[in-house]
Amino acid sequence: MSRLQIFLESMDENEILKNGARDCAPLRYWGKGAVTLLGDSAHPCRPNLGQGGCMALEDAVILAKCLGSGLPIEAALPRHESLRFHRTKHIQQHSLVMGYTGQWQAPLSLTVAT
Ligand SMILES: Cc1cc2nc3c(=O)[nH]c(=O)nc-3n(C[C@H](O)[C@H](O)[C@H](O)COP(=O)(O)OP(=O)(O)OC[C@H]3O[C@@H](n4cnc5c(N)ncnc54)[C@H](O)[C@@H]3O)c2cc1C
Numbered sequence: 482m483s484r485l486q487i488f489l490e491s492m493d494e495n496e497i498l499k500n501g502a503r504d505c506a507p508l509r510y511w512g513k514g515a516v517t518l519l520g521d522s523a524h525p526c527r528p529n530l531g532q533g534g535c536m537a538l539e540d541a542v543i544l545a546k547c548l549g550s551g552l553p554i555e556a557a558l559p560r561h562e563s564l565r566f567h568r569t570k571h572i573q574q575h576s577l578v579m580g581y582t583g584q585w586q587a588p589l590s591l592t593v594a595t
Pocket residue numbers: 502519520521522528530531532533534535536537
């Protein structure tokens with residue numbers, strides 16, 4: 482039995498969170514007033530590129546800068562959104578394409594794609 486199997490066997494079935502991973506079209510608005518989203522809640526995507534955690538960290542850094550800029554919160558949050566939207570949208574869309582092409586199985590398609 483592998484170490485992974487031993488680890489999985491040792492877990493309580495009821496303690497295992499089973500969530501599906503889904504892509505989502507880029508959201509044009511992440512919040513309103515003094516409330517905003519960041520990370521996966523703002524721009525979820527399946528881990529085809531392994532960028533979700535990176536984007537969440539980038540969001541946090543930019544959000545902190547916006548909140549520390551002296552702008553009122555109702556202006557700082559949209560500023561954060563506008564600074565982050567295009568990059569996260571691009572990665573979401575790229576991830577969607579990678580997920581799609583990653584499912585290709587026909588040899589000719591794979592040759593063309595690679
Ligand atoms: C299999 C897999 C592989 C991945 N590989 C990579 C990778 O290689 N590189 C990379 O950059 N990213 C990777 N990611 C993506 C990365 O894990 C996520 O994008 C990242 O964790 C998002 O961070 P987040 O803080 O937005 O959300 P989360 O990490 O999901 O954090 C949200 C937190 O909120 C908590 N929460 C939820 N609801 C409530 C509530 N009502 N009250 C209180 N707390 C609540 C949750 O328990 C959780 O702790 C991978 C994801 C998966 C699934």
